Structure formats: C-alpha cells, structure tokens
Amino acid sequence: MDTTRLIGGRFRVKDRPVSGAMGDVWPAEDTKLGRTVALKFLARRRLRQQGAPTEFTDWTVKRFGREGVAMARVSHAHVAQIYDTGEHEGELYIVMEYIQxxxxxxxxxxxxxxxxxxxxxxxxxxxxxxxxxxxxxxxxxxxxxxxxxxxxxxxxxxxxxxxxxxxxxxxxxxxxxxxxxxxxxxxxxxxxxxxxxxxxxxxxxxxxxxxxxxxxxxxxxxxxxxxxxxxxxxxxxxxxxxxxxxxxxxxxxxxxxxxxxxxxxxxxxxxxxxxxxxxxxxxxxxxxxxGRGHLPEALNGSTRHSERIEVLDRRIFELQLRFGPYDQKVIEARMEHADLTGRSGDARGAAALFNRLGRDCQDFFGPYDTQALNAFEEVARWIARSEGGNRSGTGTLS
Structure with a gap:
C-alpha cells in the first residue's frame, strides 16, 4: 500500500504499522485537525489469501460501514472512539482514537x-x-x-x-x-x-x-x-x-x-x-x-441463623446480578434476609434492612407500593422490639 500520499486526503502515516489477523494499524497525523489518530485497515486481500470465505462481498462492506456509523455514536471513556471510515487503494479502513x-x-x-x-x-x-x-x-x-x-x-x-x-x-x-x-x-x-x-x-x-x-x-x-x-x-x-x-x-x-x-x-x-x-x-x-460486609457487627444469633443469613446474602447477590435489583425474587429474598436478621437477635439491623428495602421499592414502584408499605410496617415492628429489649435489659445490642 502506498503510504507516501495522504490517505483520505488528510491522513499522513507517521510510523510502521502493527499487524494483526484482520489487518494493520498505522499511526497517522490528521492534517486537518492536527492530532494523532490510528488508521486500521481491513486487509481483504490478505484474508482471502489466508482462506477467508469468498462471500466477502458488498454485503460485508455495507455491514462494516454500518458498524462504523453505529460506533461513531458511542462516546464513552472506556471505548476507543471511531472518527471516520473510508477506502484506500481498495482496502477499507477506519479512523480511530490513538491510544498510548x-x-x-x-x-x-x-x-x-x-x-x-x-x-x-x-x-x-x-x-x-x-x-x-x-x-x-x-x-x-x-x-x-x-x-x-x-x-x-x-x-x-x-x-x-x-x-x-x-x-x-x-x-x-x-x-x-x-x-x-x-x-x-x-x-x-x-x-x-x-x-x-x-x-x-x-x-x-x-x-x-x-x-x-x-x-x-x-x-x-x-x-x-x-x-x-x-x-x-x-x-x-x-x-x-x-x-x-x-x-x-x-x-x-x-x-x-x-x-x-x-x-x-x-x-x-x-x-x-x-x-x-x-x-x-x-x-x-x-x-x-x-460477601457479608453490610451485616452489623452486633449480629450474634445462633450458628444456624448465621449460616442461613450467609446463604441468603449470596442468593440475593446472584439474583440481583441475573435479574436486576427490583425483580420479585430479589425483593422476596431481601424480605426473608431482613426478617432472619431480626430473629437472630439484631432487631436494629432488621429495621435498617427493611427501611432500605422500603425506600428502594418506593423509588422504583411508587410511593404507595404495597411491598414498600409492608417493609415500613416491619421497620416499626423491629424498632419496637429493639426499644423493648433495651428497656427490659435483655437486648443483645449495646
């Protein structure tokens, strides 16, 4: 490929390319905007020589162009920006952000x-x-x-x-x-x-x-x-x-x-x-x-409760990852987790977990969501238990 003349009428190759399976990447100067870019060529001839299917036709060329157009709309700090596409001496290329x-x-x-x-x-x-x-x-x-x-x-x-x-x-x-x-x-x-x-x-x-x-x-x-x-x-x-x-x-x-x-x-x-x-x-x-970083230090229930809380904690984590934070399975698991936390002896921790769940349900489903109202009722119940335990001197919280 002749790199002595401007590519696309504006890009001047600055150094040797880095070669890959799909083509070559050349550092180049954008003479119009005065910045360094990367020119990535899709080496059609080389791919055919290496046994690529002969069906690399106008359909694939159009697909390549559509992909460039789509990616040009993606602007994100962790994606290399595509600036333009073109063709030089029969080889397709894209103009990309130059990454050091x-x-x-x-x-x-x-x-x-x-x-x-x-x-x-x-x-x-x-x-x-x-x-x-x-x-x-x-x-x-x-x-x-x-x-x-x-x-x-x-x-x-x-x-x-x-x-x-x-x-x-x-x-x-x-x-x-x-x-x-x-x-x-x-x-x-x-x-x-x-x-x-x-x-x-x-x-x-x-x-x-x-x-x-x-x-x-x-x-x-x-x-x-x-x-x-x-x-x-x-x-x-x-x-x-x-x-x-x-x-x-x-x-x-x-x-x-x-x-x-x-x-x-x-x-x-x-x-x-x-x-x-x-x-x-x-x-x-x-x-x-x-996995248990958010549980209160005051939790000192039975070994059985502790093990079940840990299992639920992992279960919630998996469900949120798969289905999102407001899936019904996630909400039910959080309800069970908060209730078990209270039954293990940590009434204040249960109230805090139910309160967080209630606010989350309100934010997503609206202020009068039944699940949110139920969660807030549980907040009041566990707060009352916590205060009752402290007054009687039998509570497990300091």
Missing part, C-alpha cells in the same frame, strides 16, 4: 498475577464500556485481552468494535484467540448477544484472576477448546489462587453459565457489582469477606 499504552494481553504476559484491585477495576471499566455500546445495539463479538487496551494512565479502552463483528464472516470458527473466549452458543452457529459478550468478559476475568483462561490454552486445538466451552465447568478461580474473594468466584461462575439466560442481564449489572467490590478492596490486594 499496551494491551491487557501484554500485562498478563509479564506476570505475576494482576492484583485483585486492578482486576476488579479493569473488569468494571470493561463492562462500563460494553454497556455504552450495547445501549446502541452494538455487540463486540470478540472480547479478549488483545482487544482491551490499557492506557499509560491505567484506564481501559476497548478496541476493535468496528472489525470484531466481521470476524465470523471473514474467518473460520477456529481462530485460537477467539476460541479461548467464545461463548458456547456461538460454537453452535449463533451470532451472539449481549450475554455472549458477557461470557467473554467472564473468560477474561478468570484469566486476570488466575493467569490462565478457563478452558485450554493457545497451544490447544481450537475445536477441542470449543467443546470445553460447551461441556465443561472450570474450577473456581480461588482453586488456582487462594485468597480470591467468594464474590468473585460467584461472578465468574454466573458469567460462564452455559445457558445465556442464566448469565447477568447486562454489562451494567456486572459493572455495578464490581464497583461495590472495588470499594471493599480499596487500593490493596487483600483478602476481604466482602
């Missing part, structure tokens, strides 16, 4: 295992970027460490939205990089969905936590890896890395569910959960019992 940094794959190769704080923060940012794209009905189709850039400031930028949707058209299902992170349903021929992207996030999170993908490795036969995705269940991350919080084991398990309907409903839901965990972890890579 390196890929997550590069970070994973240098070892040792990433800190928990960094893992949780980057997973949150990946999901925030994905959610912004999903809100525009744009799927990525190829979330993997190579397509997640980490800037020199330590922030996530998801790349390759403009090309990833073409991967299944221009490549077979046997690409190793894709095989390690591809959802089970996509091995059966499905084009994928929001929850397919989230499965890939689960694979990436697993690798950040353990240093290895959940199934196979780059040296393994891709079709064998595909059967693993469809049939096998990986060991929890904590089995490979002692000290991984229980909540992260749960998140990984739900993200890697075989049935898409059993995975989280949205990238936003995962981002919110990761944000909560990030607050608990703080800036240190340490073991925390984050």
């Amino acid at each position: 940094g390196r890929s997550l794959a590069g970070h994973l190769k240098e070892g040792p295992t990433l800190t928990l704080e960094r893992t949780v923060r980057w997973t949150r940012e990946i999901c925030e970027g994905l959610d912004a794209a999903h809100q525009r009905d744009v799927l990525h189709h190829d979330i993997k460490p190579d397509n997640i850039m980490i800037t020199n400031e330590g922030d996530v930028k998801i790349v390759d939205f403009g090309l990833a949707s073409l991967a299944d058209v221009t490549q077979s299902h046997t690409g190793v990089g894709t095989a390690l992170y591809k959802a089970p349903e996509r091995w059966s021929g499905s084009l994928g969905s929001v929850r397919s992207d989230l499965y890939s996030v689960g694979c990436v999170l697993y690798e950040m936590l353990t240093g290895r993908p959940p199934f196979g490795g780059p040296q393994d036969d891709p079709m064998t890896v595909g059967r693993m995705h469809q049939d096998d269940t990986p060991a929890p991350p904590s089995a490979h890395r002692p000290g991984v919080p229980d909540q992260l084991d749960v998140i990984v398990r739900i993200l890697l569910e075989k049935d898409p309907g059993d995975r989280p409903r949205s990238a936003e839901a995962v981002a919110l959960v990761m944000s909560d965990i990030q607050h608990v972890l703080g800036a240190e890579d340490k073991v925390v019992e984050s």
